[in-house]
Amino acid sequence: MIQQNLxxxxxxxxxxxxxxxVLKTTGLGSCVGLTxxxxxxxxxxxxxxxxxSSDIARETKMNLAKYADTAIPELLDRxxxxxxxxxxxxxxxAGGAQMFAMSGHSDSLRIGPRNVESCIEMLHKFKIPILAQDTGGxxxxxxxxxxxxGLLSIRSVQFGIKEI
Structure with a gap:
């Protein structure tokens, strides 16, 4: 999808x-691209x-876009x-991958899956249906x-381009 207004x-x-x-983001590993x-x-x-979750925020001026529980309300407002x-x-x-192999079952290392779960929870809170997702892996x-x-184009080295 090559567009002039990117x-x-x-x-x-x-x-x-x-x-x-067209909105574009790169580098989605454990991060989630929510549209x-x-x-x-x-x-x-x-x-x-x-x-x-912003519960773990340590910065003095919070970046609302960084956390699922604050990014979604901010995006809705805009x-x-x-x-x-x-x-x-x-x-x-799309996104929410488990980028590193885990030897233990520490929840703190499950960033990708937890990001997906948190986004889903916030969308349910606002009663916004999820039409499609390409998450995990x-x-x-x-x-x-x-x-x-509203077409979402997903590109990965392993699977090429997919549209949902």
Whole structure:
């Protein structure tokens, strides 16, 4: 998906797109690329979620985009400000891989799966349905999200390009 109007979303970042712009983020390993779309207003949003919960935040000025429990409400606020309606939003997500082999069963090392679980929990809280997801595994992904049609394109070295 090569588009002229490409909006890059960095790690622990979020943004919205309208008028045919495409949101793109790279380097999704254990991070989750969460996308939201209002199909009537054609407002798209993407968050590159690094960690499941802001309860562990240690920074003096919290980066809301870094955590699932703060990124999703912030993304919703920005999308609503752009004219979207939460009641019409649909979600898709990718990432949440388990990038390193674990010898023990420490929950703190399950960052990818915990990120996915936390995103799902937040979406349920806002009653936003998840239309599709490409999560888990042990490989990285790059995603692009089209604000004209809500198409999520997922690229990985192992599996090429997949569209959901």
């Amino acid at each position: 909006i890059k979303v960095g790690m622990a970042d979020l943004n919205i797109a309208t008028e045919g712009a 939201l779309f209002d199909p009537i207003r054609k407002v798209a949003g993407m968050a590159h979620v690094m960690l499941p 999308m609503v400000a752009a004219g979207a309606y939460i009641e019409r939003m649909k979600a898709k997500m 042990s490989f990285g992904r790059t995603i692009e999200f089209d604000s004209t049609n």
